[in-house]
Amino acid sequence: MNQNQAESNTPAHRRILVLGATSGIAEATCRIWASQGASLFLVARNTEKLTAVANDLRARGASFVDTAVADLDDTDHHPALLAHAINSLGGLDVAYLAHGVLGDQAQAEQNFNTAAHILHTNLMAPVSLVMWLANFFVQRRSGVIAVLSSVAGDRGRKSNYVYGSSKAGLSTFLAGLRNRVDREGVTILTIKPGPTKTAMTSGMKGSEKFADVNAVAKSIVAAIDKRVDNLYVPFQWQPIMFVIRHIPERVFKKLNL
């Protein structure tokens, strides 16, 4: 284990880049890192939201918090943005990609531009970011790239196959990349969360079945610490998706999923 890896294993010294930092799961994850004293660089589109999240993480004990407002659809600016973040943090141990759109499936079935936009935000933009980050980490022979994909990418379903295909592409890209860079000391973590309950759903019926966002965040932090490859969270989604992937197409195509 080289010195960089030793550093990244000490939560208090960890330098973490978070892309899409105002998403619910990302924010919950960042709160855990902040309480451990990590240094964070946060990227999101909306200045006010980003400021609110950054102030909260500072109060919760992050050693250092810097931010950049950026539209991550703009892939041309990725290299400059990433270089700036790494410069600000004084290095990088973990990159966490949490941005994405659910999109309007009904509209995406009729309108190519809608579908293309979902694919761009959820697949093309992460590919651009992850490619740059992986090459950076390979040079240093250390680092973790954790990416929020989705169980929706495990099998195309009529209710969200455009979103699902973007996540399927992303998961496959990450699997191939892992195969290339794992031997170089770089960990690629593909995270597939199921439906997640956030604080706001308390009191609503049916939401008891959803996963708790803080529990999801805790699992993600633990998976990064343990350098896991694939994470279904909550874990029940692993056997569920195993079954769903293995339903014969003859049957599956008739189901309403």
Place this chain on the structure above:
Amino acid sequence: MPPAEAHEAQKRLRYDTGSSSSSARFESWGRYPTYAANIIPLHWQGDFPEVAQNLHNGILPVGLGRSYGDVCLLKDGNLLATPAMNRIIAFDRETGLLTAEAGISLAQILDFAVPRGFFLPVTPGTKYVTLGGAIANDIHGKNHHVAGTFGRHVTEFELVRSDGTVYYCSPAKNPEFYAMTIGGLGLTGFIRWATLQLKPIVSRKIDYEGIQFHGIDEFLALTEASKEIEYTVSWVDCTSTGKNFCRGVFMQGDHSTKRSALKPSREPKLVFPFDAPGFALNHLSVAAFNTLFFHKQMVKRQVALQDYEPFFYPLDKVLHWNRMYGKSGLLQFQYVIPWNNAREGTVAILKEVAKSGLASFLAVLKAFGDVPSPGVMSFPKPGITLALDFPIKPDKSFPLFERLADMTLEFGGRLYPAKDAAMTAAQFQTFYPEWEQLARFRDPMITSSFWERVTGDQPSL
């Protein structure tokens, strides 16, 4: 880059974490009444008043729904759920001033503050309430006799009206909105953030003492003798008559001054898993519980060093304990009767409750102090307060409740809106003659089922 046309589409796309709303039954803690409402979660400080722009049927900001009756309900209206607005905005380690978004829960504040050596200035019997809800109901705790209500420790907050006007409120700035919003049942506008003065602690522990008492006079003597002690509260058996009438356990405590580790609390593990059948709570089972509770403390006096969790939040250990009351829910009844009638009134009401045979598990007795409340509509005033809950039995609970409310009125007392689902408009308006002032300060879009019930008011849109 995506095609330019996609930019238009993007505006219509829902981000993974974006706002959505759902129509559902929102239950208050008493689970009575329940009404369908459109629940709109707010995530960010800027979400209000934007989300209210295209809404009809009235709106009501709500927190975690721990008030018992209908102050947190709006039949067929729009509930703006704040718990996702739970960010800390600033914290000063020197002074203990904490500024946070109004949806943060007291549990989340404790998780943050306790390891840093601070505690809530006032806490109710559950930590699962939001900062905004605590202000709106101007809640009280076991230290009311020394610390007053929660609102006294709120140094400033921001109030946003549905028309977009923003009032920065403190005792000095916009003092009329400050005084109407504390205890204003959420009706004066949307509380966006607030600053709370926390107090320093050096230990999680409470120096606890439990003392058995028999009868109201022993309770009053213990109250008199414990004026210097920060926290006092009593559990009282309201099923027993005769020589056991008004027996109870007087519980008192101070924050331990002996330094010890300030670890965060563990997450509760127990969940009451199902709705208990209606017959589970009856006179016999509750009488048995009360006898057990009384004798759990084997000796007249018991001294212990206790963690703050079981001292303040014994019921929070079991999430959804309200399911114990079954699907039909429970009615809370909490009065305060001023000192001149406090003894007489409390004895009369306890006798009425015992006579009715309608079981009450949790009867909590406490003397309020004379620290003035900052809120015009705040419930506490100097005297005795008693909180009871009853399982709802269709033909019996409501007549009893009405009798008890009338008795409260006769003794010059009043009831607590946060725990009420049954007082009449006439009773409310006599309890709180200030209600007309609140009506003037009410945001025209905001209303609640409670407010409509006790004023006959309709949302003026």
